Amino acid sequence: MKTNSSTMASMEPTYILMELQKSTPMVCFSLPTFQKSLGHAFYRSPLSFSTSSSGSISRLSFSTSFVFAIVPESPNLGGHGLAFTISPSMNFSQAVPSQYLGLFNSSKCLSANHVLAVELDTISSPEFKDIDDNHVGVDVNSLKSVESAPTTYFSSEEMKNISLELISGNPMQLWIDYDEAQQTLNVTVAPVRIPKPNRPLLSKPLDLSRIALEYMYVGFSSSTGTLASDHYILGWSFNKSGLAQNLEISKLPSLPQRKRSQKSFEMIMILPVAAAVILVIVIGAAYIIRRKRYEEVCDEWESEYGPQRFSYKNLYKATKGFKERQLLGAGGFGKVYRGTLATSNEQVAVKKVSHDSKQGMKEFVAEIACMGRLRHRNLVQLLGYCRRRGELLLVYDYMPNGSLDKFLFSNEKPNLNWLQRFRILRGVASALLYLHEEWEQVVLHRDVKASNVLLDADLNGRLGDFGLARLYDHGSEPQTTRVVGTVGYLAPELARTGKATTSSDVFAFGTFLLEVACGRRPIELHRVPEEEILVDWVLECWKRGGIHDASDPKLEGNYLAEEMELVLKLGLLCSQSMPAMRPNMRQVMQYLDGNATLLDMQLDSVSIDAFTESNEAFDLVMSFPSSFGNCSVYSLSSNRSNLSKGR
Structure with a gap:
């Protein structure tokens, strides 16, 4: 060539x-x-x-x-x-x-x-x-x-x-x-x-x-x-x-047959034996892995809570192995997975919480079992629990519409009208009244806020996340414990006394009332200084004679003026810095049901200084080593402060 x-x-x-x-x-x-x-x-x-x-x-x-x-x-x-x-x-x-x-x-x-x-x-x-x-x-x-x-x-x-x-x-x-x-x-x-x-x-x-x-x-x-x-x-x-030029595939030679070497004959003899040994090892390992996968922690004292204890195997299968596609949300205390129980075909939410201490575990599980007996149409039902290695798993009713804050503050969900919002406020108030006065013990929720209110299929509000809750007997005094909660909802007296009461729950509910009516979070630092603190801003709108100016713009004025004014003023009343000036939850329900009239509050009786004192408590509260977190729904904390209950 x-x-x-x-x-x-x-x-x-x-x-x-x-x-x-x-x-x-x-x-x-x-x-x-x-x-x-x-x-x-x-x-x-x-x-x-x-x-x-x-x-x-x-x-x-x-x-x-x-x-x-x-x-x-x-x-x-x-x-x-x-x-x-x-x-x-x-x-x-x-x-x-x-x-x-x-x-x-x-x-x-x-x-x-x-x-x-x-x-x-x-x-x-x-x-x-x-x-x-x-x-x-x-x-x-x-x-x-x-x-x-x-x-x-x-x-x-x-x-x-x-x-x-x-x-x-x-x-x-x-x-x-x-x-x-x-x-x-x-x-x-x-x-x-x-x-x-x-x-x-x-x-x-x-x-x-x-x-x-x-x-x-x-x-x-x-x-x-x-x-x-x-x-x-x-x-x-x-x-x-x-x-x-294109190659004509039909003219290509075939690959030669590989010659079988002596090594191949040796391999033929060795492989069946090796395969049998490997098979035994694999079966044994699979058995051990299977046992480890479903291994639980179960002490003798837990037998009394048997009906409320779920097996880890059933929860693992219900959530398809806790796959990411089953994930509903995550927060400071763990992740929440959607699951379907094979025995009843019931949909549940399974919360995985880490715990690194055995101190107070018996008391903590007793408290879980106690809260599992709470029954109210506006509470997320805690169905039971499971313990496994360093994890505590909590099983709740599944709420298909997720948390209320998604409807109020993001574009992920459709806007709620005033009728729906007012019904949610009444439902959460009813749940708090049940916790404070109507159950066999007093239950302090300690973290009332929009992200802890879940909506069922009919958009009814249900209060969830009992991770920070405390119980005490009627007629007794709650004990001092570590300050926990979320900034913007913390009553100012908590920073001084460290003692949560039903009145501190009312303070948080007051902020929640304003949150739902105004479509705003309690603190929004990106706004101009006079509008950063929601309570102060609503009070200022009232002071200048335009309290309705604080209503959520997304409502476009489509609400009953009397109900909006009631909710805004009641939110301010519940958010008073002095606990004695706040109503209890029974009085709050009477106002919302129209069975009592909210007397006209005078501006001089609701001083801006009082609310400023409340806001100044934020920095003090933040200095505490608290179980603070803007966590997701279905939370239940199991850190040392919760296990020992600060006692």
């Missing part, structure tokens, strides 16, 4: 099976089949890659395609790969096998090499920052690819990329096209029976004139490492004057 300056080289398709014999440059491809060996096969004559072209004839553009197969000695364990190579020489005497693919060594990866290679790499080499162990890469003067991609091809039928496994042993076809005018190298790969995809795997801008010398050799290089593979080139077409 002539390759002078006036003739472009064009190779007829080669349909011989090319097998490698140890580094000998020849047209027949010699491929390594032993450990740590290399091999090369190049077209016998150099081709013109002149960078000083005459006329309009291109000297750098080329097109090639070849069918290859990589057959590992051990299934799924290949020993490096092969590369199509354009090189100024066929002398690779200083090259080493393994990750260098028979092209370079550790000191030969230089810009003076003038080597372009398209690698089919089956080992991930950190030295070259390979992306994975099954990729195609474009290499310039070294094996650190300038462009690479996992081995895939684009299917026009399925309109997506489909993965290929280089070491599958199946024949595949690779197309490489370089356009000198566009200075672009395109690389495409596909299974051998698939036509050339219309989208290349790689498209790399490349100036070949900076790499190629006047005459270059084209061919293949290959190597193995600790593991061996057979590399085959079943057909090859190359053209420097246009597109490479």
Whole structure:
């Protein structure tokens, strides 16, 4: 074949099976089949890659395609790969096998090499920052690819990329096209029976004139490492004057049958024994893992709470293994998952809470069981619990509409009208009255706020999150404990006494009333200073004779003026800084039900100084090591302060 300056080289398709014999440059491809060996096969004559072209004839553009197969000695364990190579020489005497693919060594990866290679790499080499162990890469003067991609091809039928496994042993076809005018190298790969995809795997801008010398050799290089593979080139077409001629797949030789070695017979004898041993180990491990997965903590004293204890196995299956897609929310005290109990097909919310102390656990579980007996239509029902290792799991009724704050403060939920809001306020007030006066013990909630009010399917409000709740007997005094709660809802006396009371719950409910009526959070620091504190702002609107100006703009005035005024003034009354000036929850219900009239409060009896004192308590409260958090719904804290109940 002539390759002078006036003739472009064009190779007829080669349909011989090319097998490698140890580094000998020849047209027949010699491929390594032993450990740590290399091999090369190049077209016998150099081709013109002149960078000083005459006329309009291109000297750098080329097109090639070849069918290859990589057959590992051990299934799924290949020993490096092969590369199509354009090189100024066929002398690779200083090259080493393994990750260098028979092209370079550790000191030969230089810009003076003038080597372009398209690698089919089956080992991930950190030295070259390979992306994975099954990729195609474009290499310039070294094996650190300038462009690479996992081995895939684009299917026009399925309109997506489909993965290929280089070491599958199946024949595949690779197309490489370089356009000198566009200075672009395109690389495409596909299974051998698939036509050339219309989208290349790689498209790399490349100036070949900076790499190629006047005459270059084209061919293949290959190597193995600790593991061996057979590399085959079943057909090859190359053209420097246009597109490479298509290979006729039917004319390609078949891959040879692999000879069964003595090692294979030994493996045949060893494998059944090894498989039996592994099977026993796997079964044993599976049994142990299964036991560990469902392992619970259960002390003798818990037997009295049996009906309220759930098995971890049932909760695990109900939540589909606590998968992320079952996640309802997360907060300072843990994550909440949606689940369906297999025994009853009932939907539940399962709260996972971490606990790192056994101190007070018996008392804490007793308190959980006690709260599990609470029954009110406006409370989220606590159905039971489970203990496992460092986790406490709490099971609640599932509330399909989530928390109220999402409706008030975000665009995730539709706007609530005034009728719905007023009904929610009455429902939460009714629940607090039940907790304070109507149950067998006094229950202090200690964290009343919009994010702890959940909405059922009919948008009825239900008070949840009893993670900070405390119980004490009627007629007795609540004991001093650590200050907990959320800034903006904390009564000022808590900072002085550390003693939560029903009156401090009323203070938080007053802030909640304003929150729902105004559609604003208690503290919004992004506003102008006079509007940052919600209570102060509502009071200021009342002072200037426009208390309705504080109503939520999203209501667009669609509310009963008397009810709005009642809610706003009642919110201010409940938020008084002096506990004795606040109503109790029974009086609050009478006002909301219209069974009592809220006497006109005088502005001088509700001084701004009083509310300022309340706001100044924020910094003081924050200095306490409290269980503070703007946590998600269904919370129940199990930290040391809760377990010991501060007693």
